[in-house]
Amino acid sequence: MAGSEQQQRELVLFDTRTKKAEMFRPLVEGKVSMYVCGVTPYDFSHVGHARAYVAFDVLYRYLKYLGYEVEYVRNFTDIDDKIIRRANEAGETATSLSSRFIDEFLRDMVELQCLPPTREPRVTEHIKQIIDLITKIEEKGKAYTIEGDGVYFSVDNFPEYLSLSGRSLDHNLPGSRVAVDTRKRNPADFALWKSAKEGEPFWESPWGRGRPGWHIECSAMSGHYLGHAFDIHGGGKDLIFPHHENELAQSRAANPESEVKCWMHNGFVNNNGQKMAKADKNFFTIRDVITLYHPMALRLFLMRTHYRSDVNHSDAGLEFASGRVYYIYQTLKIVISLYHDDKLDVPVPAGDRKVVEDNHESFLRHMSNDLHTTGALDELMKPVRAMNNNLSDLKVVKQLKEKALKRAGMSEEELQQVIEQRSAARKKEFAESDRMRAELSARGIALMDEPAGTLWKPSEPAELVEEP
DSSP: OTTOHHHHHHOEEEETTTTEEEEOOOSBTTEEEEEEOOOOOSSOOBHHHHHHHHHHHHHHHHHHHTTOEEEEEEOBOOOOHHHHHHHHHHTSOHHHHHHHHHHHHHHHHHHTTOOOOSBOOBGGGOHHHHHHHHHHHHHTTOEEEETTTEEEEOGGGOTTTTTTTOOOGGGOOOOTTOOOOTTSSSTTOEEEEEEOOTTOOOBOOTTOSEEEOTTHHHHHHHHHHHOSEEEEEEEEGGGIIIIIHHHHHHHHHHOTTOEEEEEEEEOOEEETTEEOBTTTTBOOBHHHHHHHSOHHHHHHHHHTSOTTSOEEOOHHHHHHHHHHHHHHHHHHHHHHHHHTOTTOOOOOOHHHHHHHHHHHHHHHHHHTBTOOHHHHHHHHHHHHHHHHHHHHHOHHHHHHHHHHHHHHTOOHHHHHHHHHHHHHHHTTOHHHHHHHHHHHHHTTEEEEEETTEEEEEEOOOOOOOOOO
16 A cells, blocks of 8 residues: 555665665655755756656655655756856846746656656755855865855865765866866865856855855755755766765765765766767757657656666657557557446456556565666556457457448558558658657557557547538
8 A cells, every 4th residue: 555654664775875775764754855956047958857857756756655745855056157158148137047947947847747846946045045054164164265266165174075976086176167276275176155257146245246156055955945964865977076075065064964865866868879968069958859759758768767877869769668658548548448438348357457466566666676667667568468458359349440440441451551651660760650650540540569560449539620
């Protein structure tokens, strides 16, 4: 039964810091606190972003399914060098540009069926908390000021530095957003507060006009909403260093009792063998993909790979996922219509009932094993295929197929020819393959792609507009 104490005891999650998959025990029984690093909204979000937020949406949903009360916080970095630069190019304010792309990001999340987090704080709304945290770090002797540049964290004064990533300080290099400055005490020291340059947005602070560094924001907001110790901190594995490493250092430097029980990181989406990233102009936006494929096809495509592994973006993979979504949808649609129609007497075979019951146990086993969605989805196909096989044998479905062919004005042989033509198109012409399937669907013929070949079932045709 969902939400039982037994199910809650079974969840195993991989912790990036310990490099171990361990039984998950929240700090407060029955409640989970989770922080996931959000986007920097200066453009449309890409499929790499979808990878992260689908992965943590799966975790969020599963924790809720197990009966936990979940406080899920995901931030927006709505002030940043890239936002300022893009806003200047567009002739608008940083606030208007970031707000516009926050709205676009939220539309993408709705399309991907990602549940909204409990809270979605913005950096610009938490400047006070950020200043207070920097002040505390400074008072503990872990930060110093460079006149005219800002406040920096001193990694030499924090012995635990690099405990998350396991990197060596001797070989440490500044991250992509860390400016090299010969005035820094150590090249790895990173900005907590940046002094404002001419024409940049700024806030007043004890160190003069400026704005937060990249890393400090998440330490301030996670602490503000979840407390100094919380259960899960997540994000893409590219954030392990420097972002999460620096977060951990800041938080513990200010408050030694700060602790994240489990650090979780998802894999990349690769394109042509390289990590998908805007900086390399090597990406597809979420909007690009869901214009060509159903949003649930993208979600399924991402979930078919375990969250810690990299995903290789490909049209073939998205086409396969699209077919899977359609197959599941059409199967369930037909089954529901048959078994809930009082006029039809359709028995449910005992074997099918057992497959469905067994699937529930296998679902829990895979998902509780570090969210093994690959196995869970493979198991899901067993009852779906069992339903389809049963449908193929039902006399009532055979009668419905005859009516569907008559309504479509096709013979069985003519339909098979079209199916063969589409099968050829699926190998290289995905758009044509989708067009042919959509055309048949409009005529009341649903195609479902199986490993052994393409099956068809009757479906509801698109409404015909009567001619005057």
